[in-house]
Amino acid sequence: MEYLEALDYLYSLEQSSAKLKLDNIRDLLNRLDSPHSCFPAIHIGGTNGKGSTCSIVSSVLSSSGYKTGLYTSPHLQSFVERIQINHKQISPKRVGELMESIAMIMEKMEGKPTVFEVATAMAFKHFQEEEVDVAVVEVGMGGRLDATNLVNPIVTGVTNVELDHQRSLGEHRTSIALEKGSIAKPRVPMVLGNGSAEVHEVIGGLCKRVGAPLHFANEVYLKKERFDKKGQIYEIGYGGEILRVKTPLLGHFQDDNLRMAIKVMETSGLDVEPESIKDGLSKTEHPGRMEAVSEDPLVVLDGAHNPSKIEALIGSLKDFFPGKFAFVFGVMRDKDVETMLRRLAGKGKKFYLTKVDYHRAMEPEEIGNILSGIGNGVSYEVAKDPGEALNRAIENGERRICATGSLYIAGYLRSLYLEPIVRDNHNF
16 A cells, blocks of 8 residues: 555554454454553553653663664654654655555454554554564553554553543542553553552552552652753763753653653663763754744744643743733543643733534634633634634734644644655545
């Protein structure tokens, strides 16, 4: 298959059953010669920060000389971002080849795998064939029944547990913690990041039952020395030393992600020297998270898509880019939109509401109705797509603009400023 043909086929699976279960992905992987069992994995879940944590770990391991696979989701601009080895994205040609072979296998299957299951199988097969030393794998949603939960981990981690995806994972933090913590495996160390006492109790109980040694990210010494819009400088404790490190990642929320990544590497059993920590952190990138793509006017992209991420964004905007913002905002309809808007309304009074062409996207008129109910002196305009929303903001003289509410919004607008390596035929 050609690359764009492969994506058409992949996204045609979007409407197939999205019930969380492992039967289809297990069957598909077995038919692909069990690629998931051919490499050790670092398996990271959690509500927020798991993508940044995976990017940090992957970058450091690459700097350490390991041939390191990285599988994350969703992508910002192009599908090839999801599957990388040592910072190099999978080629469009390879996506087409893998999709063609997987499609032939799927014709013989009873169950129809979902988009995420097929993408996961593609990543694992690529890592197998390229003979990676280790793969850093981000959980898609939840953990217990996530397609990634068939890997053989050397360490697992849960960054935090917040309210998100409640329809699939449960209405309470304890039920969500149970789902996310169930990536724990016997005799495999688990690292737990921030969480309430009840979350620690649930995941701690899980680890005890399966025999997984439990470690905590807050055991890592970390002190922020300085930060500005170009990056952050820290003192961190690693291997009995105090290291002075710099990262281009912005946002106070990266403090927790850095602690998490350091503890994951400490417990992985892999040989990672202090110099590799420094080098890897200096090269870590995680686009679409507090990313300034323009200075005049200032345009900041952030894929915050739940209330806790919005809260983290607001706190970081205040310190890294002080002042009031206008917001380009679009969101998926299964999110806690009212709470997100209430928090953003305290940071800016003008909203440019929009959507991407995706079946889960909330109509901007619906967002406007919610915003009107909040009051608080905010005003809004409706635009047909994120590009039009951003242009209206600029034409209206807005000098400080933040686009948020969804990674799809951030990805759409990022493509207006930064050309992707390869363009897809879908803008989500």
